[in-house]
Amino acid sequence: MTLAPPAPEPGVAVVRRPARVRLLWLLVVVAVLALLVAASLAIGSREISWADLTAALGGATDNVSQAAVAKRIPRTVLALLVGAALGLSGAVMQGVTRNPLADPGILGVTMGASLAVAVGVAWFGIWTQTAFIWTAIVGAGVTAVFVYVVGSLGSGGATPLKLALAGAATSAAFVSFISAVVLPRGDIAESVRSWQIGGVGGAGFSSIGAVLPFLAVGTAICLLAARGLNSLALGDELAAGLGERVAVARALASLGAVLLAGGATAVAGPIAFVGLVVPHLCRLLVGVDHRWLLPFSALAGAGLVTASDVVGRVVARPEELDVGIITALVGAPFFIWVVRRQKVREL
Template identity: 45%
Template sequence: MSSTAGTEPGARTSPGARGGRGAGDAAVPGGAAPTDRASATAHEPPTPAPTTRGTVVRGAGLLVAVGVLLLLALASVWFGSKGIPFLQTWDLLWHADGSDASVVIHEYRIPRTILAVLVGASLGLAGALMQALTRNPLADPGLLGITMGASTGVALALTYLGITTVLGYVWLAFAGAAVASVVVYALGSAGARSATPERLVVAGAAVTAVLFAVNSGLMLTAPDAFEEFRRWQVGSLSGRYYDVLLPVLPFMAVGVAAALLLMRPLNALAMGDDLGKALGAHPDRIRIAGAVAITLLCGAATAAVGPIGFVGLAVPHVARFIAGPDQRWVLPYSLVLAPMLLVGADVAGRVVAPPAEIQVGIVTAVIGVPVFLVLCRKRKLTSL
C-alpha cells in the first residue's frame, strides 16, 4: 500500500497522486515532483486546538480565583474588632501561644472564616444547580422553598420548643429545608410522568408563599421569640464558631461532592430531555440528585448563618460570564467565586463601622446588587 511522503494524516490526495501526474499537472524544472496544498503545509507547526487553549485559560483563571480567596481568608483572620498587627497575626496563625490575641484568632476568627468559605461555596453551588436544573437564569436557592423551609424550622424551634441557640435550632432548620424540598418535588411531579422545570418553579413559589404566611403567624403568637428570629433572619456570621461549623460540615461536604458529580449529566440535560436520554442521561435521576444536593447545601448553609440572598443568584452568572455555559467549569467557578463574595462581604462589614459590624447578609446585598445590574447591562443573560 503506497503512501504520500510529507502528507499530514487525513489529508486528501489528488487522483493524479495515485498513478502519476494528473492531466492538469505541470512539469517542474529539475524533475521535482509537483506539490499540492497538503504537502506545502506538511512542515508547518500545528495550530493548537481552541478547546485546549480555552481549557488552559479557564484553569488559570480558576487558580487565580483560588489565590484571591486565600488572600481574602487571610484578611478575614487579620481584621476584627480587636486590632492585631499583621505580623503578629501571621505568627500566631501558625504558632498559638495561648495569649488573648491567639485565642481571638484560633477560637473566633478562624472558625468564622472557614464557615464563611463553606457557606459561600454551598450557596454558590446551590444557585448554579438550581439555574441549570430549572433552566431559569433568575433562579436562586430560595426558589424551591428551601430557604423558607429552613426559616419555618427555626420559627417552630423558637416559638414552641423554646430553643434559642444556633446549635439547638440548626437541626430543625435543616429538617424544614429538607421537608420543603420533598413537598416541592412531590407537587411538581404530581399527575405527570416527570417533574418539569416549569412545574418545579410553580410548586416552589406556592410552597414559599404558604411557609411565609406560617412564619408570620408563628411570630405573632410569640412576640418574645421575634427578636431572636429577626437576628437569625438577617443573615450573619457573628457568633458562629465551631459549635455551628461542626454540625453542618458533614451535610455541606456531601452536598458539594454530589453537586460536582453532576457536572457532566447537567451538560447532557441542558440539551433537553429527549436528546439527553439519547446520550445516556436519566433526567429524572439527575433532577432528584440535584434536588438532594441543593437541599443539603442550601439547608445547611441557611441553618448555620440564616438566609443570605444574592449569592446563589448572581455568582453563577459571573461564572458563566468567565467560563462559558459548560457546567464542568460553571460549578467549580461557583464553588470558588461565591466564598470570595461572602468572605469579602464579611471583612467589609467588620471594617466599615468598627468596633461594631454590619451583618454579612446586608453587605452582600449592598455590594452584589450593583454588580449584578452592571452584569445585566454588559451582557444579556444566557438562556439555560
C-alpha cells in the same frame, strides 16, 4: 461519551474557554480567596499586625490582638463553607431548572428552611445544632418540591418566570408565617430575628463540626451530578435520547442542592443572592460546562461571603453589618440586571 454544549438561542453567545484559560482563572480565584481569608483574619474593629496574626495562627493568645484572631478563625471558616455551599447550590439549581433566576433564596428554599427552624424552635423546643440542621434541610426540601409543583401548573410546565414567581410568592408567605410563629414568643423573638438577617458572627467550631458532614455529602452529590447537568442542558428529550435518566439526574442534583442550602441556612441564617450572582459570574470565566462551573461556583461563593463579612465589619465600625445585608445590596441590582438581560429565558 462527550456531550456538546447546548445550542445557543438567537443572539445569545455561548461562552467557551480552553483548559489553559480555565486553569489560569482557577489560580486567580484561589489567590484572591487566600487574600480574602487573610483580610478576614486581620480586619475588624481591632486592626491586627502581621506579627500578631502569624503568632495567633500558630496557637498563641498572649495578647488581645492574638485572641481576636483566634475568635475570627471559626468565623472565617464558616464564611468559606457557607459561601461555597450557597454558590454551588445556586449553580446546581440553575442547571436543574434551566432557570437563570434560580437561587436558594429566590426559589424560596432558604425561607422554607427558616420557617421550619422557627416552627421547630417555637413549637417543639429544638435547640441542638444537629436538630437545627435536620429541620432546616427537611424544610428546604419540602419547599423546593412545593415551588416546583406550583411552577409546573398550567400550560408550558415549569418555565423560568413561573418558577421565579412561585418562589417569590412562597418566600413572601413564609416571612409572614415566621412572624406569626415567633412574635407571640418573646423569649425567642429577638434571637430568631437576628438569625433571620443572615450572618457568620459568633461562629464556633462546634457548629462547623455539626454541619460539615451535611455540606460534604451535598458537595459530593452535586459534583457527581455535573455530567448529568450537562446532559439536562441539552433538553430533556435529547438527554433521554443520549441515555441519560432525566428524572434521576434531576432528583440527585436537587438533593445535593437542598442539603447545601438547608445546611448553610441552619448555621448562618438565610443569606440571599449568593447562589444567583456567583454562577453567572463564573460562566463568564469558565463557560457552561458544569464540570468546571460547579467547583468555580463553590470557590467564588466562598470568596463572596468572606468579602461581604469583611466589608460588613469595615463600613459600620465599631458595629458590624451582617453578611445578609451586604449580599442583598450587591445581589438586588444584579438580579434586576439578569432579568433585563436574559428576558427570563431558559439557560
